[in-house]
Each structure stands twice: as structure tokens, then as C-alpha cells.
Amino acid sequence: MTVIDIRGLRKSYGGRAVVHDVEFSVEEGEIFGILGPNGAGKSTSVECLTGLRERDGGAVKVLGLDPARDRQAVRERVGVQLQESRLPDKITVAEAMRLYSSFYPNPVDWRDLVDRLGLGDKVNSRFGKLSGGQKQRLSVALALVGRPKVAVLDELTTGLDPQARRDTWGLIESIRDSGVTLLIVTHFMDEAERLCDRLAVIDAGQTVAIDTAAGLVRRSGLPHRIRFRAVGEQVEDLVAQLPTVSGVERRGEHLVVVGGEDSLTEIYEALHLRGVRVTDLRVNQPGLDDAFVELTGADRAAA
Numbered sequence: 001m002t003v004i005d006i007r008g009l010r011k012s013y014g015g016r017a018v019v020h021d022v023e024f025s026v027e028e029g030e031i032f033g034i035l036g037p038n039g040a041g042k043s044t045s046v047e048c049l050t051g052l053r054e055r056d057g058g059a060v061k062v063l064g065l066d067p068a069r070d071r072q073a074v075r076e077r078v079g080v081q082l083q084e085s086r087l088p089d090k091i092t093v094a095e096a097m098r099l100y101s102s103f104y105p106n107p108v109d110w111r112d113l114v115d116r117l118g119l120g121d122k123v124n125s126r127f128g129k130l131s132g133g134q135k136q137r138l139s140v141a142l143a144l145v146g147r148p149k150v151a152v153l154d155e156l157t158t159g160l161d162p163q164a165r166r167d168t169w170g171l172i173e174s175i176r177d178s179g180v181t182l183l184i185v186t187h188f189m190d191e192a193e194r195l196c197d198r199l200a201v202i203d204a205g206q207t208v209a210i211d212t213a214a215g216l217v218r219r220s221g222l223p224h225r226i227r228f229r230a231v232g233e234q235v236e237d238l239v240a241q242l243p244t245v246s247g248v249e250r251r252g253e254h255l256v257v258v259g260g261e262d263s264l265t266e267i268y269e270a271l272h273l274r275g276v277r278v279t280d281l282r283v284n285q286p287g288l289d290d291a292f293v294e295l296t297g298a299d300r301a302a303a
């Protein structure tokens, strides 16, 4: 079942179009990621789909509802953790949880939730005294207290230390396992790769690609570099003739090959058939960060 469906989303601020063709759809039970450079329009898109901002155009459906028309119903069903927490410093964890619980018709037991999020011993602490990681976890708790079917988490792990980030990833997976569909905005490629079933890449106000992390890397068409030692006659020519190999260079006893994702298998099989041993093998394959730069032209913009 499709729980979020966005087509041709448009939004301008003061006559400047910052979102002009965002589209993606999210299926029930997915962890769906949104990637994009700063200012690409990710938060604006997310705010339009949660009913926090009014769109100028396009079609948006969340759980079959239109957030512009059915604002209250969307708010009751969609948990939102926004980039910056807007809680006053003096409010305690318990007070914040009680306040947010009162916004929803059927909230979960907030004490259980706070325990699950590792904040059980912080219920009487003031927001201003919590660490960055604790504030993040509280904002996730606030997004989940209304028993949402969909949770939207914007830059969930920004500012967290590596261990806290990993703990948060585990938490997100357990939230998904409890039946919540998750939409995550992130700048972290490792987070996107590890957590997200699929990703939309948004650049300059439009969706430029939707795929799995591996699919985005594949479609970027970036070369794989394979370096190895292979001693034997005509090894170089043999490797150069393989279908997916686009370049071969000899460096002493080593060959450096540029090719596609199947080149390694082709090289290995071809040389093995001729009894040539491949040793000292190193493979440098493109990652999601390379694909991201290629898809968004972030390298061209910086040049």
C-alpha cells in the first residue's frame, strides 16, 4: 500500500521557486530516505507533506489524505520530528511528553516510550539540560507519542557522536519493525545506505533519482578501479579485451584496470582459465557519496 504519494510538488518563497517538481512515493513499512544538497528543498517538501506548510501546486496524498485539506487528520496520523526542536529550555521531559500526548486522540503510554528511548531516568530533567543525543531522542519520542502510522524525521542524527548515531539507527529499525513507515531526511551517506530501503535524491527543487542505495550507485555509471599483480604473457591484452573493461594501465608488476561492476569477475575468470594467478588485489568501487555528487552536480557547483 502506498502511504505517501507526491507528484509535481511546487513551492515558492517570495516569488522564488525553491521546490518545482518534487515527486516520490513511499510504501507501507518502508524506511524511505531523502538526500540532497543544502537548500535543495528537502525540508520544504517534508513540511508540505506533513501539513506544516501550504504548497503552491502539485498533488500530495498521505495515508489517502491531502495535508492541505485534511490538516488535522494528517497531524493526528503523522509523527514529525523537525530539524530543530522548538521546546523551551525549562520544560521537563515528563511535561513535554504529557503536553504532546494531549494533542492526540489515542496516544501511547509515554513512560514506556521514554523508557524504550533510554530516557527513563531523565523524566524530571529540563530540556535545556539534556545532551544533544538526549534531545534528539526526546524529539523522536514526541514524534511517536501520538501512535503515528507514518513518522517523518528530519536530520535525525545531525550533531550526534558515532555511538549515539548507531544507537539511533537501531532505534529507527525497531520503530519500523513495530509497523511505522518512516521518511528520513539525511545528509549522511552511511546512514542512508544502512537504513533506507529506497532513496529519493532531490536537487535544486526537483527529484533527480529514486532507487535503492545500490541502484543509485549503479545508475551513476561511475567506474570501478581494480589493481592487481598478475605475471604472464599477454595478460594486459587479455584484460583489455574483456567486455566491461574500459582501460588498462601497467604499473610495474601491477595492472590498473578501469571498468564496470562486472569487471572483477570477468578478469578473475579469464585469468584463472589461463592459469594466471591474481595476487595483491585491490578494488576501489564507487560508493553512495560518489553517486550523490554525480547525480546532484555538487562537484560542478563547488568548482
Ligand SMILES: Nc1ncnc2c1ncn2[C@@H]1O[C@H](COP(=O)(O)OP(=O)(O)OP(=O)(O)O)[C@@H](O)[C@H]1O
Pocket: 013, 014, 018, 036, 037, 038, 039, 040, 041, 042, 043, 044, 045
Ligand atoms: N520560510 C522561508 N522563507 C524564505 N525562504 C525559505 C524559507 N524556508 C526555506 N527557504 C529557502 O528555500 C530553499 C530550500 O530550503 P529547504 O530548507 O527546504 O532546503 P533543504 O534541502 O532542507 O536544505 P538543508 O539541507 O540545508 O536543510 C533554501 O534556499 C532556503 O533558504
